[in-house]
Amino acid sequence: MKRYHTTFWGCQMNEADTQRVAAELEKLGYTYTDTAEEADVVVLNTCVVRQSAEDKVYGKLGALKPVKAARPDMVISVMGCLVGHSDKQAQALRKSWPLVDVFMGPSETRPLVDFLRARELDKAAEEFDLSTMVTRYQAQDEELVLPSQDRGRVLANVPIMYGCDHVCTFCIIPYRRGRERSRPLDEIEREVRSLARQGVKEVMLLGQIVDRYGYDHGDYQGLPRLLRRLNSIEELERVRFLTSHPNYMTQDLLETVAELPKVMEHINVPVQAGHDETLRRMKRGYTVEDYRRLIERIRATIPNVAVHTDIIVGFCGETDEHFQGTVDLLRDLKLDKVHLAKYSPRPGTVSAKIMADDVPAEEKERRHEVLNELQSEVGAEINARFEGQTVEVLVEGKHKGKWRGRTRNDKLVFFDDPSRDWTGQLAQVEITWTGPWSMQARLPQPRRAEREVIPLLSV
Ligand code: SAH
Numbered sequence: 178m179k180r181y182h183t184t185f186w187g188c189q190m191n192e193a194d195t196q197r198v199a200a201e202l203e204k205l206g207y208t209y210t211d212t213a214e215e216a217d218v219v220v221l222n223t224c225v226v227r228q229s230a231e232d233k234v235y236g237k238l239g240a241l242k243p244v245k246a247a248r249p250d251m252v253i254s255v256m257g258c259l260v261g262h263s264d265k266q267a268q269a270l271r272k273s274w275p276l277v278d279v280f281m282g283p284s285e286t287r288p289l290v291d292f293l294r295a296r297e298l299d300k301a302a303e304e305f306d307l308s309t310m311v312t313r314y315q316a317q318d319e320e321l322v323l324p325s326q327d328r329g330r331v332l333a334n335v336p337i338m339y340g341c342d343h344v345c346t347f348c349i350i351p352y353r354r355g356r357e358r359s360r361p362l363d364e365i366e367r368e369v370r371s372l373a374r375q376g377v378k379e380v381m382l383l384g385q386i387v388d389r390y391g392y393d394h395g396d397y398q399g400l401p402r403l404l405r406r407l408n409s410i411e412e413l414e415r416v417r418f419l420t421s422h423p424n425y426m427t428q429d430l431l432e433t434v435a436e437l438p439k440v441m442e443h444i445n446v447p448v449q450a451g452h453d454e455t456l457r458r459m460k461r462g463y464t465v466e467d468y469r470r471l472i473e474r475i476r477a478t479i480p481n482v483a484v485h486t487d488i489i490v491g492f493c494g495e496t497d498e499h500f501q502g503t504v505d506l507l508r509d510l511k512l513d514k515v516h517l518a519k520y521s522p523r524p525g526t527v528s529a530k531i532m533a534d535d536v537p538a539e540e541k542e543r544r545h546e547v548l549n550e551l552q553s554e555v556g557a558e559i560n561a562r563f564e565g566q567t568v569e570v571l572v573e574g575k576h577k578g579k580w581r582g583r584t585r586n587d588k589l590v591f592f593d594d595p596s597r598d599w600t601g602q603l604a605q606v607e608i609t610w611t612g613p614w615s616m617q618a619r620l621p622q623p624r625r626a627e628r629e630v631i632p633l634l635s636v
Contacts, residue, residue, distance in 0.1 A: 179217050180209070180217050181199070181207040181208070184219075185222035185257070186234065187222075187258070188224070191224060197286055202293075205290065205293055214244050217252065219252070221255050223260070238253075238255070238274055238276070241276065253279075254277065254280070256281035256283070258283055260281060295457075298458070321372065323372070323377075331378045331573045332377070332379045333380050334381045334383055335381065335383065337359065337390050338384040338385070340358055344460065345459050346459050346460045346526060346528040347449075359391050369413065370410055377413070378412075379571055380415075380417070384419075387400065387420055388418075388422060388425035391403075401429050404416060405437065408440060410439075415571055417587075420446070421445060423467065424462055441586065443483045444485070445485045446475075448465075448506070450492060450495070451499075451506030452503065459528075483586035483588070487518065488515055491520045491540060492528070493534055494532065507548065512555070513587070514552075519538075519542070520541065555613075556613035557611070560611035563608045567606065568605070570584055570603070571602075572601065574600050579592060580599045590616045590618050591616070592606050593619065606619060
């Protein structure tokens with residue numbers, strides 16, 4: 178049982194404020210105790226109208242010193258007129274009374290509530306003890322011979338690492354897939370060489386946080402190094418990787434992508450939400466501003482890059498205002514593709530344990546629809562710029578009578594040509610029609626000038 182204690186000095190206003198704080202604490206599941214020494218959270222609401230009132234506060238804090246020393250988990254908050262609304266005063270107090278965790282001005286409750294919530298979050302995340310997780314690693318060093326139904330496939334997915342250590346509050350993956358562990362570089366290279374010999378032209382390198390590849394071995398240039406190795410495989414045409422976490426997109430990695438011809442101009446970097454409050458509760462470890470700057474840096478470093486992201490709508494506590502942050506972010510950044518998901522509590526995750534799934538299903542649906550509409554406009558606008566351009570497409574096969582493939586920056590393109598088999602080939606095609614999700618193209622037409630010139634020469 179979690180217990181709280183409050184003491185107040187001074188006027189009725191302080192009494193009322195103390196009551197409000199108590200109400201907030203009870204909402205968080207705390208019950209009252211009249212003994213400060215036994216409490217998990219102690220709130221002292223102060224008065225400075227007389228020196229004697231002030232002295233009483235210092236006396237109480239002095240008495241709590243040994244208690245806090247014995248129980249460092251105890252949270253002490255000092256609020257009211259001693260603190261006031263000046264940061265300077267709070268800073269001075271912080272210096273003299275380091276045992277106090279939270280200072281709040283008169284009538285404030287938020288700083289303490291936020292502090293306790295954040296602590297709960299950290300605790301719940303800590304409780305998930307990574308050391309108990311599976312770290313089994315089965316070497317995948319046998320040659321991977323594509324099973325019959327996959328023979329002749331142009332694309333292959335290649336896991337380069339397993340598990341995840343990040344414990345985002347919504348995410349069940351670490352609980353189920355164990356700790357982060359990278360496959361040895363040589364093993365991956367061997368596998369990709371073998372796949373290329375079997376006809377694979379493009380590989381998608383997979384990891385939960387793929388830009389951390391190698392970090393578990395202390396190799397912080399793991400992914401750039403791997404990309405270089407794969408870039409030198411002759412039969413292979415293209416390399417992509419998925420999914421990156423914003424915090425590990427080093428400049429070295431971006432420059433490597435820009436430099437290597439076989440590594441596509443295509444980055445998958447999920448933001449998940451466009452409001453700092455939501456990101457904090459998700460424990461993503463970056464702010465919206467950080468993400469905006471990252472996208473700028475990606476675009477400045479890799480010409481013609483396509484950026485994809487993931488979004489969860491309706492995460493616990495996401496208000497209309499928080500959601501609007503996501504709308505604004507996507508409208509400003511105009512990313513190439515957005516994978517949308519409606520928040521769903523997963524058993525065992527931190528969010529499922531300590532946060533209420535409080536956005537109603539219809540509201541999640543509405544938000545999903547809003548972003549879907551927005552992204553369809555953005556996609557249409559981006560793709561329209563390709564009209565009339567000639568692009569390189571790696572053809573994956575036939576779909577409803579047309580050749581289907583993707584550009585370097587992952588745009589889906591269809592074109593007609595009954596005369597030959599394009600599977601696995603790179604085609605240069607001219608875009609004739611664009612929509613939000615795909616484009617139509619044709620093989621380059623012989624240029625008119627040539628046709629006109631020939632008869633003149635032959636005269
Ligand atoms: N490693 C990736 C996430 C992999 S899960 C990352 O760092 O972002 C793929 C996507 O599923 C996530 O990006 C997220 O958008 C979505 N997702 C994960 N857990 C979810 C949940 N509980 N409810 C709804 N969507 C979720």
